[in-house]
Amino acid sequence: MNVVSAVVDNDWQYATTSAERATLARLVVDEPHPDWASLLYVCDHRVADDVRGPDWQLRVSTDPARGIGAMNWIGPVPSDELGPWDTFNPFADPQAQPILFDGSVPSYFPPSAALPIEDVRRAVAEHLCTGLRPECVRWQPGDRF
Incomplete structure (x- = not known):
C-alpha cells in the first residue's frame, strides 16, 4: 500500500487511507500556506527527515x-x-502577483505556471492516488530543483 508523506508548513503529515488522502489534499490545496510550498511524496513507506x-x-x-x-x-x-x-497555463496572466516556489529564498514560479485552484486540486488528488506526475494538467520545463 502506498503511503503519502507530505511536508506542510514545514511539518510532516501522513496519509494511507482514502479519507486521509482527501483530508491531506484539502490541507495542501485549500488552506493558506504563505511561507512554504507543500512537498508530496508517495511511496511504500513513510518519509521523514531521517528516512530517505x-x-x-x-x-x-x-x-x-x-x-x-x-x-x-x-x-x-x-x-x-x-x-x-512546472505546471503550464497558456492563458495565465503574465502581470499577476507571483506564486511562491520556496519561502526560504524566496523564489517564485514563472507566471505561466499559475493554474486555477480547481486544476491544482484535481492534479493533487491524481498524484496522491498514482504517485506519478499528474497528467490532468499541462507541464513546461522548470529551472529549479
Whole structure:
C-alpha cells in the first residue's frame, strides 16, 4: 500500500487511507500556506527527515484567496525527458502577483505556471492516488530543483 508523506508548513503529515488522502489534499490545496510550498511524496513507506524518500516529489503552492496555484515535479515522466517541470497555463496572466516556489529564498514560479485552484486540486488528488506526475494538467520545463 502506498503511503503519502507530505511536508506542510514545514511539518510532516501522513496519509494511507482514502479519507486521509482527501483530508491531506484539502490541507495542501485549500488552506493558506504563505511561507512554504507543500512537498508530496508517495511511496511504500513513510518519509521523514531521517528516512530517505523516493527520487521524485510534487511541490504544491496555492493562494486560495486568489483561487490559483502552481506545481513543480521532479522525477520520472512517461517521455523519459529530464526535468524539473512546472505546471503550464497558456492563458495565465503574465502581470499577476507571483506564486511562491520556496519561502526560504524566496523564489517564485514563472507566471505561466499559475493554474486555477480547481486544476491544482484535481492534479493533487491524481498524484496522491498514482504517485506519478499528474497528467490532468499541462507541464513546461522548470529551472529549479
